[in-house]
Amino acid sequence: MKSSNFLKYTALLVFAIAIGFFAYMVNASKALSYLSHDPKACINCHVMNTQYATWQHSSHARDVGCIDCHLPRDNMVNKYIAKARDGYNHSVAFTFNTYKNAIKISDDGAKRVQENCISCHASLTSQMVKNADANHNYDDPSVATGRRCWECHKGVPHGKVRGLTTTPNNLGVKEVQ
Structure with a gap:
């Protein structure tokens, strides 16, 4: 007993x-x-500090957060499946320190970002398709370049990293208010 x-x-x-x-x-x-929708969640891991800092100084920082570009926008189920999958992959990479010095977006993530660029900028992209040139015709496979929006417009969401002082938090850079 x-x-x-x-x-x-x-x-x-x-x-x-x-x-x-x-x-x-x-x-x-x-x-x-x-x-949450708060972009600061993306800098819980120090690996993302430069991406956060460059986004913070971009025109997108006023109205667009990380998940607006990096997660599917078609429905909540796909959004949270992608969020869980990415979160798992990020936590494993962070825990086992397998991140490379230069972070590279996954193929699936790149596809989502491209779809979101076109979706958010639909009126702009439809005008570009009407006045199609070799760089902006998304519908005609005979002239499509296979380029992604950020290959030419890289400085918009994430500008150039000029050094470690561009990172927030531990390196003394203050938040942009």
């Missing part, structure tokens, strides 16, 4: 410690911030 109570209390204690550890990890990793 006493060993049965001991096992119950031990199991309860182990369970409580596990719950406490889980709550600590959720808090320490700012896990709930990833459910």
Whole structure:
């Protein structure tokens, strides 16, 4: 009887410690911030500081956040599936320190960004298609270049990184207000 109570209390204690550890990890990793629309969630990992800093100084920073470009916009299910998949891949890469010095967008992520560029700038892109040239004809495969919007317009969402002082937080750069 006493060993049965001991096992119950031990199991309860182990369970409580596990719950406490889980709550600590959720808090320490700012896990709930990833459910928000706030671009600061993207700099929870120091790896993304330069992307955040360059976006912050772009024209997109006024109205467009990270997820507006980098996640699907067709429906909530696809958005959260992509968010979960990207979050998992990012957390594994960050945990095991497998990020490269220059972060490269995945093929799936590049496809989403391209679709979102065209979607957000629909009136502009439709005008470009009407006045089609070799660089802006999205519909005619005979003249399509296969280029993505940011290959020419890279400085718009993420400008040039000039050095480590362009990163916020730990390097003394203040937030743009």
